[in-house]
Amino acid sequence: MAFFIKASFSILLLVLFSFAFHVIADDNPTPSLVVNAQFGRKIPETFFGIFFEEINHAGAGGLWAELVDNAGFEAGGSQIPSNIFPWSIIGDESTIRVTTERSSPFPRNKIAARLDIMKNSLVGVGLSNPGFWGMNVQKGKKYKVTFYARSPKPVDLKIAFVGANGKELASANIRLHLPNWKKIQLVLKAKASDFNSSLQITTTKQGTLWLDQISALPLDTHKGHGFRKDLFQMVADLKPRFLRFPGGCYVEGDWLRNAFRWKDTIGPREKRPGHFNDVWGYWTDDGFGYLEFLQLAEDLKTLPVWVFNNGISHHDQVNTSNIGPFVQEALDGIEFARGPVTSKWGKLRAKYGHPKPFDLRYVAIGNEDCGKDNYLGNYLKFYNAIKHHYPDIKMITNCDATESPLDMPADFYDYHKYTSSHDIFSLHDKFDYQNRTGAKAFVSEYAVWKDDARNGTLLSALGEAGFLMGLEKNSDLVEMVSYAPLFVNANDKRWTPDAIVFDSHRSYGIPSYWLQQLFTTSSGATYLDSKLEAPSTLIATAIRWEDQETKKSYLRIKVVNFHDNSTRFNITINGLDDDVDFSGATKTLLTSGSVWDENSFDKPRKIVPVQSPLDDPSTEMLVTLPANSVTAFDLPLCFRSLLLSSATTSPGRAAALLSAFDSTAAPSDQSLFLLWLRLTFLHRIRTDSQRATSSV
CATH class of the missing domain: 1.10.287 (Helix Hairpins)
Known part of the structure; x- marks a missing residue:
């Protein structure tokens, strides 16, 4: 009897345990995504782009390949004598004296350098420029050196690139007798390499010499347009559909006197006055100006989005009653970009080498100025004038419609978000319940920053992945998205993190840069209907996209697992043939051993997407998602499957x-x-x- 009771009790426990196990199992089902390949909607062609701001020496000393810093000696200000940094003097007080004078031949750049050479010498004396933390001079490459000089008496000059160890990399000797200012131009071919070299202009003859507007440009820039090739390619690899420029706070200026003004940045380089970038704390010669930005967009085969100053800076602003000249400046800028050669500003564009109009369709009226005293009044003046002259141009307001309804007409509203990784991940549903009527959303600046980001961690990319999938899901409202900032010179980190890190000769992308490459296929793709059942740490989306080079179509499923544990994941794809052939299917994985891992110059590809064949691809799959990872599954669609999946969409x-x-x-x-x-x-x-x- 005792045995029977014990046995019965054991069986009861077993039954209860089994029941409890099933209850627990039911409460924790395997996460799943069910995709309907026949239903979806088009994602805007402009969905994913880039935002360029002159910050962290992104342009001057970065994408813009000019090697000389402070080419016109203007960085020290208009008062004389002035600082000529980063120029340094070769020689001592007994051999040379250098000062600045307001004697330049260029009315808008009056400062020039005067060199008084005290005596003849065997060793040359003069000036040296280190560029932006070293000039990258490469063996066999050619460099165009241009400068203006004046010398009442004959003088022998040596122009040379010199390595950090004093070794001469390239040089030329010229003899001058120039009572009046004259432009000198020569090409130097390097016979050796040094990424930390400098440009030196020296003489051994006694006398007085004036120098101004000294430039050194590699001849092998992208298409000869002045863009540093490796950095241009990193941007091109993102396949951006738009380029927002030139800022950012750079557009506003801390004070209006230092704001970016497009008319000051066109024409011959020596006639551009340059300006102090007071928001980010450095001088720019404005060699990378308005025309160069438009050219960059064209070279990238993308659409320019011009952000202009609306009469407001961080500390001063123009009253609406006096905003007329600023409005006219904006109208002139649009005409310069897209006006016919018969127009005033279109004719000038043609004179500067680009008769064909640029495809300018978008403008932003100011940057982060919503709520300032004169913003609404100024905005309406710009909006009405531009709409009158260019009714097709789409206009972007600084005011965020997710916070409160817009009280102004607009085609787009700007949304900026810099926050922690977990907070930005939680914002994947930010636009789920926003108003679908009226202006569309332009998420023109987003990033994880501060403690979570450091210099660019995997943790940052994971948080941003969830946010981007949410934007993709809401692409009926969110038509444009771009990360910020794009570039940082490792020697001048005014803001971190930044998508692309570089110095004079190297570059790498942080994990957030590589994450963006997983979204380059989203622009113009079809967002497919799907149902996700998963914990809050897992987000997934599905799209159908076409490779523009091969013209092959794929079904892509992206999944982010923002958790310290791996998990199994069920994928079901409906709406395709049961016998569909997924030969050539791949998975692309972005992850690392720690969420705090970063890329670096020493390990530039520590965290990059890794593609491999997808095992046993089918319309029913059980896959494993590694901890803290982003995975993209790409399934090629055969002709019949493509027909079926396109039938409704x-x-x-x-x-x-x-x-x-x-x-x-x-x-x-x-x-x-x-x-x-x-x-x-x-x-x-x-x-x-x-x-x-x-x-x-």
């Missing part, structure tokens, strides 16, 4: 595919023929509906 595209399948007749395959009829019918209905709507 894009019947016109699907019908066109079928026409290409047999250009002389409808498809002979019965199932394809029936699908062709259905798609053609759907496309005709949609086309007729669009025509009816447009006629109304």
Whole structure:
């Protein structure tokens, strides 16, 4: 009897344990994503882009390949004598005296350097410029050196690139007798390399020499347009659909007298006055000006988004009653970009080498100025004037419609977010419940920063991944997205982190940069309907995208696992053939051993996306997501699968595919023929509906 009671009790415990186990298991089901490949909507073509600001020497000493810092000796100010930093004097007080004078031939750049050479010498004396923390001179490469000089008596000059160890890398000797200012230009070919070299101009002859507007540019910049090749390529690899420029706070200035003004940044370099970038604390010669920004956008095959000053800085502003000249400046800037060569400013653009208008479709009226006393009044003046002259241009307000309804007309509203990794991850649903009518959202600046970010951690990228997937999901409202800042010179970290880190000769992307590459396929893709059942630390999305080079189509599923443990993940794809062939499917993984890991010059690819074949791809998959990771699964779509997945989301595209399948007749395959009829019918209905709507 005792044995029977014990046995019965054991069985009861086993049953209860089994029941409890199933309850626990049911409470913690395997996370899953169910994708409907036949239903979705188009993501805007402009979805993912870049934002360039002159910060951290991003342009001067960075993307803009000019090697000389303070080319016109203007950085020390207009009062004389002035500081000529970073120029240094070669020689001592017994051999040379250097000062500044207001004797330049250029009215807007009056400062020039005067060199009084006390006596003849065997060793040359003069000036040396280290560039932006060292000039990268490479063996076999050519460099164009340009400067203006004046010398009442004949003088012998040596122009040379000199390495950090004093070794001469390239040089030329010239003899001058120039009673009046004259432009000197020569090309030096390097016979050795040094990434920490300097440019030296020296003489051994007694006399007086004036120098001004000294420039040194590599001849092998991108397309000869002045952009440093390696940095340009890193930007191009992001495949941006727009370029927002030139700021940021750089547009505003701490004071209006130091704001970016486009008219001061066009024309011959020596005639540009340059200005003190008082927000970020350094002088810029403005060699990288308005025309160069437009050229950069064109070279990247992307759309420019021009941000202009609206009469407001951080500390002063123009009253609305006096804003007229600023409005005219903006109108002139638009005409310079896209006006015909018969217009005043279009003619000037052509004179400077670009007769073809640029494709300027977007402008932003100020930066982060919403709520300031004169912003609304000034904004309306700009908006009405631009809308009158250029009704097709889309305008962007600084005011954030997610905080309160807009009290101004706008095509887009600006949204900026800098915060912690967990906070930005939690904002994946920020736009889920926002108003869908009126202005669209432009998330023009986002990033994880401060403690979580350091110099660019995996932790930052994980948080941003969740946020970006949320923006992708809400791309019916959020039409444009860009990270900030884009660049940092490692010698001048005014703001961290930044997507691309560089010095005179090296560069690397932080994890956030590589994360962005996983979203380059989103612009113009189709966002597919899906249902996610998962804990709050896991977010997933699905898109259908086309490789622009191969014209092959893929179904991409992106998943971020923001958790210290790995997890299994169920993926179900509906709406495709059961026998679909996923040969060539891949998975791309972004992760590392610690969330605090960073890339560096020593280990530039410590954290990068790693692609590998996807094991056993199918419409029903159970995969493992590593801890703290972002994974992208790419499944190639065969012709029939592409037709099926396009049938509802894009019947016109699907019908066109079928026409290409047999250009002389409808498809002979019965199932394809029936699908062709259905798609053609759907496309005709949609086309007729669009025509009816447009006629109304």
